[in-house]
Amino acid sequence: MKKHIISVFxxxxxLILIAVPGAGAMSLSNFGVIQTYNGEFSDVxxxxxxxxxxxxxxxxxxxxxxxxxxxxxxxxxTIAETIKLAASLHKGYxxxxxxxxxxxxxxxxxxxxxLENGIPVGAYRHYNAAATRSDFAVIIAGxxxxxxxxxxxxxxxxxxxxxxxxxxxxxxxxxxxRAGVLAGADSEGTxxxxxxxxxxxxxxxxxxxVDANTRLSFSLxxxxxxxxxxxxxxxxxxxxxVFDDNGASLKTGSGFFISESxxxxxxxxxxxxxxxxxxxxxxxxxxxxxxxxxxxxKDDLSLIKIDVNNVPYLELTDSSKLQxxxxxxxxxxxxxxxxxxxxGIVSRAYREYEGVGYIQLDAAISSGSSGGALLDSFGxxxxxxxxxxxxxxxxxxxxxxxxxxxxxxxxxxxxxxILIQTAYYADFYPAPDFGVFFDVRLFSxxxxxxxxxxxxxxxxxxxxxxxxxxxxxxxxxxxxxxxYGYEESEDGKIWTYYNYRHNTMITIGFETVRNRExxxxxxx
Numbered sequence: 384m385k386k387h388i389i390s391v392f393x394x395x396x397x398l399i400l401i402a403v404p405g406a407g408a409m410s411l412s413n414f415g416v417i418q419t420y421n422g423e424f425s426d427v428x429x430x431x432x433x434x435x436x437x438x439x440x441x442x443x444x445x446x447x448x449x450x451x452x453x454x455x456x457x458x459x460x461t462i463a464e465t466i467k468l469a470a471s472l473h474k475g476y477x478x479x480x481x482x483x484x485x486x487x488x489x490x491x492x493x494x495x496x497x498l499e500n501g502i503p504v505g506a507y508r509h510y511n512a513a514a515t516r517s518d519f520a521v522i523i524a525g526x527x528x529x530x531x532x533x534x535x536x537x538x539x540x541x542x543x544x545x546x547x548x549x550x551x552x553x554x555x556x557x558x559x560x561r562a563g564v565l566a567g568a569d570s571e572g573t574x575x576x577x578x579x580x581x582x583x584x585x586x587x588x589x590x591x592x593v594d595a596n597t598r599l600s601f602s603l604x605x606x607x608x609x610x611x612x613x614x615x616x617x618x619x620x621x622x623x624x625v626f627d628d629n630g631a632s633l634k635t636g637s638g639f640f641i642s643e644s645x646x647x648x649x650x651x652x653x654x655x656x657x658x659x660x661x662x663x664x665x666x667x668x669x670x671x672x673x674x675x676x677x678x679x680x681k682d683d684l685s686l687i688k689i690d691v692n693n694v695p696y697l698e699l700t701d702s703s704k705l706q707x708x709x710x711x712x713x714x715x716x717x718x719x720x721x722x723x724x725x726x727g728i729v730s731r732a733y734r735e736y737e738g739v740g741y742i743q744l745d746a747a748i749s750s751g752s753s754g755g756a757l758l759d760s761f762g763x764x765x766x767x768x769x770x771x772x773x774x775x776x777x778x779x780x781x782x783x784x785x786x787x788x789x790x791x792x793x794x795x796x797x798x799x800x801i802l803i804q805t806a807y808y809a810d811f812y813p814a815p816d817f818g819v820f821f822d823v824r825l826f827s828x829x830x831x832x833x834x835x836x837x838x839x840x841x842x843x844x845x846x847x848x849x850x851x852x853x854x855x856x857x858x859x860x861x862x863x864x865x866x867y868g869y870e871e872s873e874d875g876k877i878w879t880y881y882n883y884r885h886n887t888m889i890t891i892g893f894e895t896v897r898n899r900e901x902x903x904x905x906x907x
Contacts (some may be wrong), residue, residue, distance in 0.1 A: 385432075390863050403454050406437040408479070409476055409528070409530075410476070411475050411476065411531060411592075411593060411594075411595060411802050413475050413476060413478075413479040414443050414445070414475055414593035414594075415443065416442045416443060417442070417443060417444050418441070418442055418566030418899075419442060420438045420441050420442050423448065423452060423629055424437065424440070424441075424452060424453060424454035424894070425449055425453065425598055426453050426454055426455065426456060427451045427454050427456060428680075430868070431456070431583075432587075433456055433580045433583035433584070433586060433587050435587075435590065435597070436583065436586040436587030436588075436589070436590040437454055437456065437583065437586045439586070439589075439590035439594060439597075440586045440589050440590055440593075443449045443593060444481060445468065445471055445472075445475075445481070445589055445593065446468070446582075446585075446586055446589065450502075454582065454583075455582055455584070456581065456582055456586075457581050457583065458581065458586075459513040459514075459579050459580065459581060459582070459761035460512050460513070460514050460519065460580045460581065460582050460585045461511055461512065461513060461514060461620075462504075462507050462509065462510045462511070462512055462513075462518060462522075463488075463489075463493075463494075463510035463511060464490075464514070464582075464585075464586070465491035465514045465518060465519050465521060465523070465580075466490060466493050466494055466497050466502070466504050466507075466510070467493040467520075468523065468585070469493075469502050469504070469522045469523055469525070469526035469591060470483070470493040470496045470497050470500075470502065470526070470527045471483075471493075471508055472490075472523070472527060472589075472592065472593075473496075473497075473500055473502060473526040473527070474496065476527065476528075476531055483496065483527060487595055487801060488510075490510055494510070496737045497522075497526075497588055500714075501525070502522065502525050502526045503521055503522060503525040503904075504522060513579040513580075514579065514580050515572075515576060515577055515578060515579055515580065516574060516575060516576050516577070516578050516579075516580050517552040517555075517556065517576035517577065518552075518564065518580075519580050519585065519588070520552055520555040520559055520576075520684045521551075521552045521555045523555075523559070523588070523589075523592070524554075524555035524556075524558050524559055525555065527592065529558075531592070532558060532559065532562035532564060532592070532761075533562060534561035534562060535561070535562060535563050535598060535600060536560065536561050536562075536563055536599075536600060536601055536602055536603075537602040537604075538557060538560045538572075538602065539603060539604050539605035539864045540557075540559045540605055541605040541606075542571070542572065542603035542604055542605040543556065543557065543560060543567065543572050544571050544572065544573045544574075545573050545574055545575065545576065546574050547577060550576075552576060556574055556576070559588075560572070560603070562598060563591060563598030563599040563600060563601075564588055564591045564592055564598060564599075564617060565588065565699070566599045566601060569850060572601075572603045591889060599672035602662070602698065604698070604700075604761035604762065604763055605761065606760045606761055606906075607760065607761060607762050608891045609712065609726055611726050611762070612712055612758055612760075612762040613712075613714070613722075614874050615697075615762045616639075616697060616712075616714050616756060616758060616762060617665045617714065617724070618664065618665055618666070618693040618695040618756060619639050619640045619649075619694070619697045619756075620637065620638070620663040620665070620695075620697075620714045620715060620722060620756055621637070621638055621639065621640075621663060621664045621665070621689075621716075621721075622635065622636075622637065622662060622663045622664075622716040622719065622721045623635060623636045623637060623638050623653055623660055623661075623662050623672075623754060624655030624660060624661055624662075624663070624714075625653070625654055625656070625660045625798075626657055626658060626659045626660065626661075627657060627658055628658045628799070630659075630707075632654060632658070633657050633863060633884075634653070634657070634863060635716065635751055636649060636650065636653030636654075636715075636716070636751060636752075636753045636754045637649065637653070637715035637717075637751065637752055637753060637755035637756075637768070638653070638662060638687070638754045638755075639696075639697055639714075639755065639756045639764070640689070640694050640695065640696040640697065641696055641697060641699060642696050643688060643692065643693055643694055643695075643696055643789075645670075645673070645688055645689040645690065645691045645692055645694060646676075646686065646687075646688060646689075646696075646792070647662075647667055647686075647687050647688070647689050648685070648686060648687075648754070648766045648767060648784075648787055649684075649685055649753075649754030650683050650684065650685065650753045650754040650767060650769050650782070651678045651679060651680055651682075651683045651684055651685045651689060652683055652753060652860055652865075652877070653685070653753050654672075654675065654678075654685055654687065654798055654861060655678070655680075655685075655801070655802075655861045656860075656861045656862060657798055657799075657804070657864050658797075658798060658802070659671070659672065659797075659798060659799070660672040660687075662689055663721065664694075664720055665722045668691075670689050670690050670691045671689070671690045672687055672688070672689055672690070672798065673688040673689065673690040673795065674687070674688055674795040674796050674797050674798065674800075675687050675688075675795070675796060675797075675798055675800075675801060676688065676790065676791060676792050676793070676794065676795055677787065677790040677792070677793075678789040678790070678801065679786070679790065680730075680853075680857045680860075681739060681853070682739070682782055682786045682789070683739075683767075683769050683770075684767060684782055684786055684787055684790065685790075686790040686791075686792065687785065688795055691808045697756055697758075697762075697763070697764045698719060698762070698763045698764065699763065699764045699784050699787070700759060700761070700764065700765055700784070701761035701785065701786055702742070702765045702766055702783035702784045702785045703783070703838055705729060705732050705742065705765050705766075706729065706732055707729050707730070707731055707732045707762070708728055708729060709728065709729045709732075709759065709766065710726065710727075710728055710745065710759075711726075711727060711728065711729055711744055711757055711758060711759060711760075711766075712724065712725065712726050712727075712732075712757070712758040712759075712760075713725050713726075713727070713746045713747070713748050713752065713755055713756070713757055713758075713768050713781075714743070714755055714756050714758065715748065715751065715752040715753075715754065715755020715756070715768055716751050716752070716755070717748060717749035717750060717751040717752040718750060718751050719748060719751055720751075722743075723752075725746045725747040725767035726746055726747070727744055727745040727746025727747070727777070728744065728745055728746075729742060729743070730743040730744055730745050730777075730778075731743035734780070735867075736780065737869060737876075740783065741769070741770075741780040741781060741782065741783075742757065742765070742766045742777050742780065742781040742782075742783055743778070743779070743780060744757065744766075744777075744780075744781060745777040745779065746777075746779065747777065747779075748768045748771055749771070749777045751770075752768045753768065753769055753770070754767060754768070754769075755767070755768040756768070757784075759779040764784050765781075765783070765784055766782055766783055766784050767781055767782045767784065767787075768780075768781045769781055770866070773867065773868070777903065787795055787841065801862065803857075803858060803861060805820065805858060805861070805862060806819040808835075808837070808904075808906055811834070811835070811887065812885065812887075813885060813887070813907040814859075814862070814863040814887060814889050814904075814906045815855070815859060815862060815865070815883065817837065817839060817855055817904050817905045818837065818839060818900070820855070820858065821844065821845075821846050821851060821855070822845075823839045823843050823845075824839070824840075825837060825838075825839065826839055826840045826843070826896065826899065827896055827897065829896075831905045831906055831907070832854070834905060834906045834907030835905070835906055836903055836904070836905040837903065837904045837905075837906070838894070838896040838901040838902070838903045839901055839902050839904075840882065840899050840900070840901055841900045841901060841902060841905075842894075842899075842900075844902065848902075852891070852902065855891065856880075859880050859889055859891075860880070862882070863882055863884060864880035864881060864882045864887075864889060865880060865881055865882070865883070866878065866879075866880055867879045867880055867881040867888070872892065872893075874892065874893040874894050874895060874900075875892060875893035876892060876893070877890060877891070877893075878890070878891050878892065887906065887907070888906070888907045889904065889905070889906055889907075890903075890904075890905040891903065891904050891905075891907075
């Protein structure tokens with residue numbers, strides 16, 4: 384009987400311990416606001432980049448000033464001050480209290496606490512020396528358990544330009560980068576480990592630790608081998624097949640995922656003209672194209688949605704930073720050969736052709752590569768492979784990936800919803816009838832063996848002539864004509880298109896016909 388009573392008593396005690404959380408629960412919520420900042424520091428302007436950080440650490444009682452209403456934001460943080468911060472963070476996180484006894488010198492209790500709790504401060508002997516950025520990272524990261532600084536960022540091994548994880552301070556720096564506490568001193572994520580640390584910088588970093596909502600979201604990639612890039616990219620790149628209303632295959636191309644939810648990019652000319660489409664991934668899985676969000680005929684890009692979720696996807700990067708001579712990789716489905724991969728260089732980072740800005744490259748692409756990914760040496764997308772010059776060797780073009788940012792993601796519509804109804808020249812299907820479509824009277828019809836030349840006076844064409852011609856070119860491409868050639872004559876620009884399915888060629892341009900300036904459409 385006595386044993387039974389004791390067991391019940393112990394069970395009740397355990398229930399009480401579990402049900403009532405003590406002040407010592409380990410949590411970032413222990414760092415609550417305990418006082419209000421009312422402009423106590425005269426040297427901290429409200430519009431300064433570090434104002435929020437200093438205010439945060441002051442209100443939580445983690446950092447104070449130097450006396451006389453001064454915080455000294457540009458003052459150098461010492462090793463002793465860094466150890467005090469680390470000890471306070473450790474004790475506050477584990478117990479909810481940051482109280483320490485006084486000692487001589489003033490930092491002695493903090494050093495003692497740090498040594499007792501495994502905070503890495505044993506190598507430091509000159510506590511009044513200025514702390515470097517690497518010192519700060521090692522001491523602060525060592526004061527916090529992994530669950531207090533969980534990763535939120537994709538920081539690849541070796542991605543920080545001046546820090547490798549094999550360095551003595553490397554793991555600490557990568558831990559804080561991945562948690563969004565540190566982000567580097569420039570757009571490349573450079574850490575500058577040997578630089579001394581200002582008090583203002585320390586305040587901002589401590590703010591990001593105790594207030595997870597202020598942590599920074601970003602990513603850094605490391606340069607990869609060609610084999611690593613292919614392994615990364617091939618699951619995210621797919622083969623596209625486009626069908627008409629009757630389910631007959633019209634054309635094929637390439638595309639790639641840019642989000643795990645099935646959002647994808649391809650060329651506009653890959654999908655235009657079809658009523659539906661499906662994709663095949665590198666593992667042989669087949670999915671329907673649910674629809675299209677937006678497109679740009681001029682930029683030859685479209686944003687499509689695939690009926691699938693939780694898919695591998697590619698990271699995009701800033702194509703404006705691409706340099707001529709940089710190594711690039713192409714991956715797509717030329718001639719239906721899924722996940723074909725090639726390597727080359729950027730022949731010209733910006734090449735304007737027909738009024739459009741491209742990336743020129745020498746990496747091999749072929750028919751069917753359209754819509755594939757152009758990757759940098761980090762495996763990030765810098766462009767969309769779009770065109771090649773017929774009869775030339777390794778003169779290929781890609782659309783800069785930054786242009787995708789101009790496309791809307793507001794409304795998803797079926798592919799056939801973007802098709803334009805077209806009238807065709809008699810006996811020359813599927814060549815669009817310019818005169819019928821734009822309501823322009825035909826000026827003359829002349830034989831152009833083995834076809835026919837249709838001429839329209841420029842004076843009869845309503846609206847901006849360049850806009851009208853571009854819309855007609857758009858219509859031609861919708862009807863599955865591929866751009867075959869381009870040149871400039873004395874009268875103006877001349878474009879040639881060819882439809883392989885119907886063996887039909889269209890040449891459009893400007894000519895003088897019967898002493899009148901005309902726009903001509905020659906169909907063969």
